[in-house]
Amino acid sequence: MAIVIDENLTASPTKTKMPSGAIVLRQTLHSDLGGETVGITYTLDGRHNVCFQTGQGQVKQIQINGKKIPGSATERSDTIALVEVGGGTEVGQIVIKQTIRGEGSTRDSVTLSVLD
Amino acid sequence: MTGPRWGPILTEAGALRTLCGARGRAVARQDRRKGAFRLARLTLGVLLLTAAARGARAQAPTPVPPDADFDVVQVDLEGQLFNRTLPFDVPFILTGTVPTGVNNLEVRCWELPSGRDESSGSPVKLADEILQAKPQGNCWQPEGALAWRNTIDPAAPNPTFRLMVPRLEAERYYQFKFSFEKKVTPEDALAFSQKVQGIVDGILWGDASLTAGLPLSGDLTPAEIQAIRSQLIQALQEVTGADRVTEPGSVFNPDTPVAAANDEFNLLLRPVRNVQGQIDDATEDYEDEIADLSPLLAQLRADPLLRKLAAALVARAAADPSAQDRADEVAAALAVGDPPVLRRSDRQSAATLAAFVQASAPYFLDADAKLSKLADLLANKLTGPDGSPAPAVQPLVASGQLSADDLAKLAALGQPTQPVGTADRALTRAGDLLGARLAGNLASRAAAVGTLAEAYRTHVEGMSIIAGSTTGSFATQNRNYISADTGIVCTPELSECNTYAGTNIYFRPINKAAPLNQFGGFFQTLDRRLSLTLGLTIQGVGDEKTRADLFNNQSLLLGLGARMTNSVRMTAGGLLFKKLDPNPLADEESLTTTYFLSISFDIDVAPAMQGIGSLFKGVLPGN
Numbered sequence: 001m002a003i004v005i006d007e008n009l010t011a012s013p014t015k016t017k018m019p020s021g022a023i024v025l026r027q028t029l030h031s032d033l034g035g036e037t038v039g040i041t042y043t044l045d046g047r048h049n050v051c052f053q054t055g056q057g058q059v060k061q062i063q064i065n066g067k068k069i070p071g072s073a074t075e076r077s078d079t080i081a082l083v084e085v086g087g088g089t090e091v092g093q094i095v096i097k098q099t100i101r102g103e104g105s106t107r108d109s110v111t112l113s114v115l116d
Numbered sequence: 117m118t119g120p121r122w123g124p125i126l127t128e129a130g131a132l133r134t135l136c137g138a139r140g141r142a143v144a145r146q147d148r149r150k151g152a153f154r155l156a157r158l159t160l161g162v163l164l165l166t167a168a169a170r171g172a173r174a175q176a177p178t179p180v181p182p183d184a185d186f187d188v189v190q191v192d193l194e195g196q197l198f199n200r201t202l203p204f205d206v207p208f209i210l211t212g213t214v215p216t217g218v219n220n221l222e223v224r225c226w227e228l229p230s231g232r233d234e235s236s237g238s239p240v241k242l243a244d245e246i247l248q249a250k251p252q253g254n255c256w257q258p259e260g261a262l263a264w265r266n267t268i269d270p271a272a273p274n275p276t277f278r279l280m281v282p283r284l285e286a287e288r289y290y291q292f293k294f295s296f297e298k299k300v301t302p303e304d305a306l307a308f309s310q311k312v313q314g315i316v317d318g319i320l321w322g323d324a325s326l327t328a329g330l331p332l333s334g335d336l337t338p339a340e341i342q343a344i345r346s347q348l349i350q351a352l353q354e355v356t357g358a359d360r361v362t363e364p365g366s367v368f369n370p371d372t373p374v375a376a377a378n379d380e381f382n383l384l385l386r387p388v389r390n391v392q393g394q395i396d397d398a399t400e401d402y403e404d405e406i407a408d409l410s411p412l413l414a415q416l417r418a419d420p421l422l423r424k425l426a427a428a429l430v431a432r433a434a435a436d437p438s439a440q441d442r443a444d445e446v447a448a449a450l451a452v453g454d455p456p457v458l459r460r461s462d463r464q465s466a467a468t469l470a471a472f473v474q475a476s477a478p479y480f481l482d483a484d485a486k487l488s489k490l491a492d493l494l495a496n497k498l499t500g501p502d503g504s505p506a507p508a509v510q511p512l513v514a515s516g517q518l519s520a521d522d523l524a525k526l527a528a529l530g531q532p533t534q535p536v537g538t539a540d541r542a543l544t545r546a547g548d549l550l551g552a553r554l555a556g557n558l559a560s561r562a563a564a565v566g567t568l569a570e571a572y573r574t575h576v577e578g579m580s581i582i583a584g585s586t587t588g589s590f591a592t593q594n595r596n597y598i599s600a601d602t603g604i605v606c607t608p609e610l611s612e613c614n615t616y617a618g619t620n621i622y623f624r625p626i627n628k629a630a631p632l633n634q635f636g637g638f639f640q641t642l643d644r645r646l647s648l649t650l651g652l653t654i655q656g657v658g659d660e661k662t663r664a665d666l667f668n669n670q671s672l673l674l675g676l677g678a679r680m681t682n683s684v685r686m687t688a689g690g691l692l693f694k695k696l697d698p699n700p701l702a703d704e705e706s707l708t709t710t711y712f713l714s715i716s717f718d719i720d721v722a723p724a725m726q727g728i729g730s731l732f733k734g735v736l737p738g739n
Binding site: 002004005008009014015032033034045091092093095097103104105106107108109110111112113114115 | 338385386391394397401408532553
């Protein structure tokens with residue numbers, strides 16, 4: 001685990017209706033190895049019906065590979081979109097979990113409010 | 117019109133059995149005519165007097181006080197007491213003071229079961245479920261609650277309310293609830309915000325007895341939101357004494373739709389929940405770190421090459437004190453213990469987790485410094501750029517305590533991705549995880565909870581709430597069984613009419629201030645009309661020839677009466693007097709009765725008919 005999170009993951013906007021527009025996820029982090037290439041995974045809980053809307057369809061997990069994380073604190077961002085599959089969701093908040101896999105694994109997450 | 121009706125009733129009743137012969141019949145006929153005439157006069161006179169009395173009363177110049185004709189009951193909302201037994205059968209005025217700032221007041225009433233609690237002897241109070249099943253009360257259906265609105269000035273100190281309360285039944289127990297609408301004060305709002313902190317802190321963090329991995333994270337469900345909403349509403353009620361919140365649209369108002377409440381809670385609770393997810397991530401990362409770090413430190417402590425280096429430095433320090441610091445650094449690094457383990461008990465609350473972070477800081481400060489020095493020694497100070505032994509360790513190589521190969525391997529151990537370098541980085545990361553990331557998250561959470569509490573402080577301040585106080589069980593009056601009256605009693609068989617005073621004993625409590633017609637027709641109100649009458653004639657019925665009074669100049673009346681109006685009663689029954697022997701030489705007497713009919717008036721209306729007695733004196737037979 002060589003990735004150090006300097007500032008936790010944030011989302012903009014933090015509240016959304018379904019389907020959402022573009023949601024930007026930001027984070028500041030660095031590698032204590034002076035730099036390393038990591039894979040970043042965003043995951044939604046499988047118990048509700050909110051999914052990521054991607055070019056490949058509606059998925060519960062997004063994998064981003066080959067991202068270079070430098071040795072100094074650096075802000076990076078990813079953009080996602082959410083959509084309901086089937087009926088209306090029961091949940092009021094959606095958690096997007098992030099796992100960064102490099103030398104080890106580092107976790108982070110961000111919570112969004114889902115408005116009726 | 118009354119005279120002819122009375123006439124036949126009395127005159128057709130027949131002669132007294134004790135009179136006999138033609139003289140007796142003639143006297144009886146004469147008396148019947150006189151009696152009919154006198155009764156007609158008397159009846160007319162009574163009616164006129166009654167009308168005059170009513171007219172005089174209606175035209176009385178005295179100002180009518182605000183509570184005229186109504187009983188007034190004072191209520192002490194703080195003491196939850198009434199100042200008197202409640203009247204029955206008649207509306208009454210309920211009055212008292214409400215706290216400053218109250219806009220309106222609602223009064224609800226529940227009739228209590230007739231039974232009593234066996235242990236206390238008190239009336240059985242209604243269970244909350246019953247009260248909630250009939251939230252508007254059950255005394256005045258379908259009216260429900262009585263309402264008073266403060267139309268003067270809500271800011272005036274202790275405004276007085278006055279409410280007209282519909283009639284209650286006699287001999288019953290009632291439970292009253294006074295609910296008044298007021299605004300949440302700044303003091304209450306502040307106290308509530310402090311409670312919000314405790315509630316949100318506890319509920320959102322989670323219950324350690326139910327969940328192993330605290331704090332709670334993940335999706336916030338409507339059920340969790342509902343639980344938080346319920347507790348916040350309860351807290352607001354406790355702080356303000358409110359029964360319910362009436363502020364339109366507020367999440368504390370039970371009428372606010374669940375969807376709207378969910379939206380608000382989702383927005384307000386999100387920052388706390390969000391950072392809790394990040395706390396959970398950080399603690400899991402920490403657990404992963406020390407899961408790798410502890411065996412790595414154990415491996416270093418047991419590493420033969422590092423132990424060989426340590427031994428060589430100790431031996432060298434004995435001969436050369438300048439080597440002592442290096443010897444101590446290596447020994448200290450190899451003595452670093454395992455990192456603190458985050459236990460379940462450390463995660464049971466934000467406070468316990470913060471305490472763990474604080475308690476762990478010295479370990480990481482110390483261990484990281486020691487491993488950093490060891491890593492630096494190994495990576496940078498054992499060999500030169502060309503791999504040759506550094507001057508400080510040349511004596512160790514020269515003495516054969518360490519080989520060049522040992523030095524190369526030791527130098528490799530100190531590289532960032534090798535065991536010592538890895539342990540050094542892991543200690544730094546774990547220390548930062550606790551000291552920077554987790555501590556920062558905990559601080560962010562505390563700030564988010566504080567922001568939430570402040571948001572609710574401003575949210576509830578000035579909000580309209582219904583506060584209430586419930587009185588205990590209060591009884592209506594139950595002793596109004598007896599009344600007194602006076603009137604005219606006529607005994608057709610004696611052909612006489614006399615005045616009398618009597619006592620009426622009812623079969624249920626009677627409030628004579630309650631108009632009979634409000635309870636229904638004659639037969640529907642029979643229980644309120646019928647009474648036993650026990651009385652004494654004021655003038656005697658004796659003639660000293662055929663009859664004598666029972667006591668001196670008075671004879672006893674016993675009958676069954678019915679109120680025709682609130683104060684006028686018709687009674688029929690028996691008159692008890694003494695019968696004299698018609699033989700003037702005999703001195704025997706015996707008790708006998710004759711039936712009577714009477715019309716009477718309650719004693720409390722008699723003063724309105726002053727002078728009626730003199731009229732009776734002139735017209736009544738036998739006077």
